[in-house]
Amino acid sequence: MQIKRRKSRVIKIGNLLIGGNNPVAIQSMTKCRTADIDKVLKQIRELENAGCEIVRLAVKDIQDARSLKKIKREAKLPLVADIHFDYRLALEAIESGVDKIRLNPGNIYKKEEIREVVAGLKAAKIPLRIGLNSGSVRDLRSKSAADKLVKSALEYIRIVEGFKFYNIVVSLKASNVLDTVSAYNKLSGLCDYPLHLGVTATGSPFAGAIKSSVALGSLLLGGIGDTIRVSLTDIPVREVYAAKVILESLGLRKFGPSIISCPTCGRCAVDLVKIVRELEEKLAAMTLGPKSRKALRIAVMGCVVNGPGEAKEADIGVAFGKSAGLLFKKGKPVKKVAYADCVDVLLKEIAK
Ligand code: SF4
Numbered sequence: 010m011q012i013k014r015r016k017s018r019v020i021k022i023g024n025l026l027i028g029g030n031n032p033v034a035i036q037s038m039t040k041c042r043t044a045d046i047d048k049v050l051k052q053i054r055e056l057e058n059a060g061c062e063i064v065r066l067a068v069k070d071i072q073d074a075r076s077l078k079k080i081k082r083e084a085k086l087p088l089v090a091d092i093h094f095d096y097r098l099a100l101e102a103i104e105s106g107v108d109k110i111r112l113n114p115g116n117i118y119k120k121e122e123i124r125e126v127v128a129g130l131k132a133a134k135i136p137l138r139i140g141l142n143s144g145s146v147r148d149l150r151s152k153s154a155a156d157k158l159v160k161s162a163l164e165y166i167r168i169v170e171g172f173k174f175y176n177i178v179v180s181l182k183a184s185n186v187l188d189t190v191s192a193y194n195k196l197s198g199l200c201d202y203p204l205h206l207g208v209t210a211t212g213s214p215f216a217g218a219i220k221s222s223v224a225l226g227s228l229l230l231g232g233i234g235d236t237i238r239v240s241l242t243d244i245p246v247r248e249v250y251a252a253k254v255i256l257e258s259l260g261l262r263k264f265g266p267s268i269i270s271c272p273t274c275g276r277c278a279v280d281l282v283k284i285v286r287e288l289e290e291k292l293a294a295m296t297l298g299p300k301s302r303k304a305l306r307i308a309v310m311g312c313v314v315n316g317p318g319e320a321k322e323a324d325i326g327v328a329f330g331k332s333a334g335l336l337f338k339k340g341k342p343v344k345k346v347a348y349a350d351c352v353d354v355l356l357k358e359i360a361k
Pocket residue numbers: 271272273274275276277310311312313314315316
C-alpha cells in the first residue's frame with residue numbers, strides 16, 4: 010500500500026523544506042527556560058542526535074527572545090520561536106534570527122499586531138505557523154471543537170493573506186483524538202498550506218504516544234501532514250523517538266535499525282524488557298550516525314523455543330537461554346553472548 014500525500018505548497022524553514030513531496034519532518038520543543046542558553050543548547054544537541062529536524066522554543070519574555078540570537082549562532086537545527094500574548098516578542102525573535110515564528114490566534118488576534126509581525130516575517134523571509142490549540146481558541150459560536158479550530162484558522166489565514174503573505178504552516182491541535190483528526194481533515198481540503206500535525210496535552214508518555222499514534226497515524230495514512238510533533242510529558246528526545254516509530258511504521262520515513270522483540274512469556278528467563286528499553290534508547294540516539302543509517306531489523310527474543318526461528322528472519326538477532334544468548338546474523342548462529350554484554354554486542358554489530 011502506498012500513501013498518496015495531499016498536495017501542499019513547499020515552505021522553507023532554515024535549510025529544511027516541508028510540504029509538497031518533501032519527507033514528513035519531525036519536530037519537538039526544548040523544555041527549559043529559553044534564557045538558560047547552555048541548557049537549551051544541550052537539549053537541542055540531544056534532539057539533533059535523536060533525529061529531530063526542527064526545534065521550537067518557548068519565548069515568554071524579552072530575555073528569552075534576545076537569548077535566541079546566541080542560540081541561533083550555535084544551534085544547527087532550524088529554530089521556531091513560540092509566541093503567545095505579546096506580538097512584540099515575535100518581532101524581537103525575528104530580530105534574533107529565528108527560522109520561523111509560531112503565533113497563537115487565540116491570544117494574538119489584533120489586526121494591527123498581526124500586520125507588524127507579518128511585515129517582520131516578510132523582511133526576514135521566514136514563515137509563520139498559525140498554531141491553534143483547542144484550549145485557547147476564541148469562541149466563534151460553532152458547534153464542535155473541530156469546527157471552532159477550522160473557522161478560527163481560516164479567519165486568521167484570511168487576515169495574513171490580506172497582507173499578501175503566503176509563507177504559512179497551520180496546526181489545529183485539540184486535546185483529544187477525534188477533534189484533532191476531524192479538524193485537520195476539514196482544513197486539509199480548504200487550503201494548500203503545509204500542515205503541522207499534533208495532539209496537544211496528550212498525557213503520560215505511554216498514553217501520549219498511543220493517542221498521537223492514533224491521531225497522527227490516521228491523518229498520515231490519508232496523506233495529510235507535512236511535519237509532526239508528538240507531545241509527551243517526558244524529556245524532548247522521547248517525542249522524537251515516538252515520531253520516528255510513527256513515520257517508519259507507515260513507510261513514510263526510514264531512520265535506521267528497527268527492533269523486533271517478543272512479548273516474553275513464562276519461558277523467558279532474562280529481563281528482556283530492560284534489554285529492549287536500553288537498546289531502543291541507545292539505537293534511537295545513534296540512528297543518524299553515518300555507520301548506522303542502514304534499515305536493519307534487529308530481533309531480540311526471550312527464549313530458544315521460538316526465538317532462534319524468529320531471530321533468523323532478522324538481519325541481526327539474539328535469542329536468550331538462561332543467562333546467555335545466541336547471536337544470529339542473516340539467519341546463521343554466530344556466537345554466544347553473555348546477558349550483561351548483549352546490548353553492547355548488538356550495538357557493535359549494528360555499527361559495522
Ligand atoms: S520467543 Fe520465547 S519467551 Fe518470547 S514470547 Fe515466544 S516463547 Fe515466549
